Amino acid sequence: MTLNFTQRPIFPAHTSEDNMVSQLRTVNGEKGGHEEVHDRFGYRREIVDKGEKDKNKDIVDLLPSDPFGMDIDISTTFTAITGWLGDLELEYGDHMRNKVVNHKEDYRLFAGFNFFWNNAMKFQSFPTNLMYHDQHNKGFDRVSESVGTNCGESVNEFAVCPDVIGGDPHDAFVLALSYLGTKDLLMVERVCRSLCYTIRNDSLLWRNLYVDQPLNERITDDILVRLTNRAEGNLRFLSLIKCPKITDDGLRRVLETNPKLTKLFIPGCTRLSIEGILNNLKAFNSSTETAGIKHIRTGGFYGITLDHYEQLNNLLGVQNNKHIPNYYHRANLHAPCDDDRALDVEICPRCQNLRLVYDCPAGGCRPKDQCRACIICIPRCAECGRCVHNSEYEETFSLEYLCSDCLKQLPRCQEPHG
Amino acid sequence: MAEVNETDQTPNLGDSTTPSQPKPEQITTTNVAVPIPDVGPQLQVVVDEFILKNGSSDEEVRTAARNDLRDFIEREEIGITTLLVVVKYAHEFKNADLLDAFCERVADLIKDKKVVGVREIFGIVNDFTPEEEHALRDEHPWAFED
Numbered sequence: 001m002t003l004n005f006t007q008r009p010i011f012p013a014h015t016s017e018d019n020m021v022s023q024l025r026t027v028n029g030e031k032g033g034h035e036e037v038h039d040r041f042g043y044r045r046e047i048v049d050k051g052e053k054d055k056n057k058d059i060v061d062l063l064p065s066d067p068f069g070m071d072i073d074i075s076t077t078f079t080a081i082t083g084w085l086g087d088l089e090l091e092y093g094d095h096m097r098n099k100v101v102n103h104k105e106d107y108r109l110f111a112g113f114n115f116f117w118n119n120a121m122k123f124q125s126f127p128t129n130l131m132y133h134d135q136h137n138k139g140f141d142r143v144s145e146s147v148g149t150n151c152g153e154s155v156n157e158f159a160v161c162p163d164v165i166g167g168d169p170h171d172a173f174v175l176a177l178s179y180l181g182t183k184d185l186l187m188v189e190r191v192c193r194s195l196c197y198t199i200r201n202d203s204l205l206w207r208n209l210y211v212d213q214p215l216n217e218r219i220t221d222d223i224l225v226r227l228t229n230r231a232e233g234n235l236r237f238l239s240l241i242k243c244p245k246i247t248d249d250g251l252r253r254v255l256e257t258n259p260k261l262t263k264l265f266i267p268g269c270t271r272l273s274i275e276g277i278l279n280n281l282k283a284f285n286s287s288t289e290t291a292g293i294k295h296i297r298t299g300g301f302y303g304i305t306l307d308h309y310e311q312l313n314n315l316l317g318v319q320n321n322k323h324i325p326n327y328y329h330r331a332n333l334h335a336p337c338d339d340d341r342a343l344d345v346e347i348c349p350r351c352q353n354l355r356l357v358y359d360c361p362a363g364g365c366r367p368k369d370q371c372r373a374c375i376i377c378i379p380r381c382a383e384c385g386r387c388v389h390n391s392e393y394e395e396t397f398s399l400e401y402l403c404s405d406c407l408k409q410l411p412r413c414q415e416p417h418g
Numbered sequence: 419m420a421e422v423n424e425t426d427q428t429p430n431l432g433d434s435t436t437p438s439q440p441k442p443e444q445i446t447t448t449n450v451a452v453p454i455p456d457v458g459p460q461l462q463v464v465v466d467e468f469i470l471k472n473g474s475s476d477e478e479v480r481t482a483a484r485n486d487l488r489d490f491i492e493r494e495e496i497g498i499t500t501l502l503v504v505v506k507y508a509h510e511f512k513n514a515d516l517l518d519a520f521c522e523r524v525a526d527l528i529k530d531k532k533v534v535g536v537r538e539i540f541g542i543v544n545d546f547t548p549e550e551e552h553a554l555r556d557e558h559p560w561a562f563e564d
Contacts, residue, residue, distance in 0.1 A: 167543030170499070172506040175517070179525035186561045190533045190554045193545050218560040 174198055178205055182227070183215050206230040208237040212335070216243045221250025228254045235261050241335055242268030248276030255280055259290040267299020267336050274301045274308050281315045292317070297336035297344045304345060304354045316342040327385040328358040328375060330400060350377040361385045381406050449473040452511045456503050464490050465504065465516065472515050480515075487519045498527070498540055 169192065177185065177199065189199045199205060209227060211219050224246060228235050235258040240246055246269050255261065261284075266272055277298070285292035294316060301308075324341050336344060346357040355374035361384060365371050371378065371387050378387050382400035392404040402410070451466055464487065471483035491501075501524050508517040528536055537544060546554070555562070 167541060169540060169542050170502040170506075172502040172509065173524070173540065175505050175509055176502075176521045176524035176528070179521045180528060183561055184525075184529055184531075186558050187531070187533060188528065188536060190546075190551065191536050191544070192542050195542075196546075196554070215561055220560075223558075223560060 168192070169195055174202075177202075182209060182211060200230065203230060203232040203234050207234050208239075209235065210239045210241075211243055212239070212241045216241055218245075219243055220245045221247055221253065224250055225253050225257070228258055231258065233258060233260065237261075237263040237265075239263075239265040239335075240269055241265070244268075244270050247271045248273060248280065251276070252280050252283075255284045259287070262291060262293055263295040264293050265297040265336050265338075267297055274298075274304050277301075278308060278311055278315070281312070285315050285317075295340075295342055299336060300345055300354075300356050306347075306354070309345065309347070309354050312343055318342045325359040325361075326357065327361050328380040328382070329385055330382040332356070348374040348377060350374070358385065360387050365391070383409075449513060449515075450511060452504075452507050452513055452516060454504055454507045457500050461494075461496065461500065461504075468516065468519075469513065484515065484519060487516075488523070491519065491523045496523070498524075501527075 173195075177188065177195075180188065185199055185205065189196045206227065209231070211224075219240075224240075228238065235254075238254065238258075238261060243266075246266075248271070251266075251272065266277075277296075281293060281296075284290055292315075296312070296316065298304075324339055326337060326339070326341070326344075344356055345354045347353075348355050348357055350373040353374065355376070357372055357374055358378070358380060360371035360380075365387050379389055379393075379401050380386060381388055381393065381403035382396075383402060383406040386403050388401045388403050393401050394404075394407055395401055449469055449472055451469055454462060454465065457465075468483050468487045471486075472480050474480055474483075501520050505517060505520045505524065508514075508520060527539060531539070536542070544551070
């Protein structure tokens with residue numbers, strides 16, 4: 001740290017306030033000293049540490065001569081610091097009184113210095129008639145109470161933005177809550193009391209529950225039941241994407257307390273069995289208190305038989321075979337398509353297995369209604385969904401197929417021989 | 419509190435943090451001009467233009483208008499307070515698309531942040547006691563990386 005304080009900027013860019021504080025702490029607590037400093041300020045400095053009492057001894061007398069082995073005279077360092085702070089007082093004293101200082105670093109610096117140089121120097125103690133709202137002052141009180149702790153910590157709770165009144169969330173903030181996902185809602189709960197209350201008690205926020213990355217791997221049956229209970233029986237749509245810890249029993253518990261559920265998405269939930277689903281669905285859809293689940297997405301169940309398929313169709317009340325085209329896209333691997341179909345699995349026209357079946361999009365191939373099959377029978381472009389077995393295509397590094405048109409759209413750097 | 423309409427319309431499931439609430443349908447939107455007293459004239463102009471284009475019967479014009487508004491909000495980095503003011507007025511005037519655009523922006527600013535980050539951005543003060551905070555954190559440890 002340069003000692004020529006007259007040319008130094010008020011806030012040295014590279015010295016963190018923690019370094020300052022710790023240096024000062026050392027300065028206060030140790031022996032060694034020099035008379036020069038005492039004279040400079042014209043009055044005695046009290047020792048902040050409540051161990052030392054020898055009032056005749058100057059604080060500077062307690063200083064080590066060279067605590068960091070820098071081969072410098074510590075008193076000159078001390079002089080520099082105090083002089084520098086004196087400069088601060090002169091220059092910023094006015095600022096503090098009149099203007100809103102919007103710098104977080106300022107707060108910490110001043111808060112820290114205020115604490116340590118309290119009565120020892122005639123440093124501008126933080127006036128309370130500033131243009132901050134009360135919460136700021138509250139925070140400052142906390143800072144002055146915390147002896148020797150890292151001053152930065154308590155200052156973190158500051159509202160720095162000067163145009164907020166009162167430190168409470170804006171009225172319109174709650175309107176944005178319904179645009180947040182599950183994970184963010186749970187996070188915002190911890191922000192303040194009013195938000196916590198709102199999020200926990202507004203059942204409308206929990207009418208649809210989507211569990212996806214990254215919570216999907218961690219969510220258990222108990223947690224799921226707790227979250228669905230927040231809907232107070234009004235849960236309509238439950239989407240569990242790749243939740244390996246959810247069991248048939250957990251799902252049963254959810255269904256028992258949520259009679260209004262109509263949409264259930266459970267692709268990739270490996271502990272759910274087709275029999276378990278069927279049992280749950282039978283119990284749920286046959287109950288008079290429920291309208292019944294009308295839409296279910298399984299993502300394809302291993303071991304699903306024709307019999308299971310027929311039972312599912314019966315339970316879902318699938319009557320007309322109104323065909324809704326379904327197109328393949330790589331996003332299908334992560335999240336199911338949310339359209340009006342009751343069930344996502346079908347009998348593949350080619351292999352007769354029960355799988356997800358895709359159509360060929362417009363501009364695809366020959367008679368489109370013939371180009372319907374599962375992804376194994378007819379491989380498709382991951383981008384546009386067109387069939388690739390008849391046209392030019394390439395398999396990319398991510399082991400997906402791309403048709404020639406979509407290949408051309410790729411940025412060149414992705415393709416080594418583009 | 420968010421206004422909810424009984425609709426079957428479900429939000430886009432493409433991203434990882436999907437909203438928990440179906441957005442109000444177009445039918446209940448009133449696409450009238452929303453005079454907002456506390457925002458600058460530039461934003462007011464943009465909002466008025468959006469409302470005008472959003473009333474068009476052409477789907478493409480509407481989509482373009484929405485995208486333009488979104489781009490504008492992002493580009494100009496509209497401040498939090500202004501965003502929330504527009505949200506409030508859009509809600510009052512029942513303009514669902516305007517509400518959507520601005521709420522989504524506010525939600526984007528909240529997404530994937532930590533608790534202290536949200537407090538900082540929105541100027542919210544922590545009024546929990548340390549014990550309460552601890553209890554809250556322990557309630558959903560599974561939801562947070564820390």
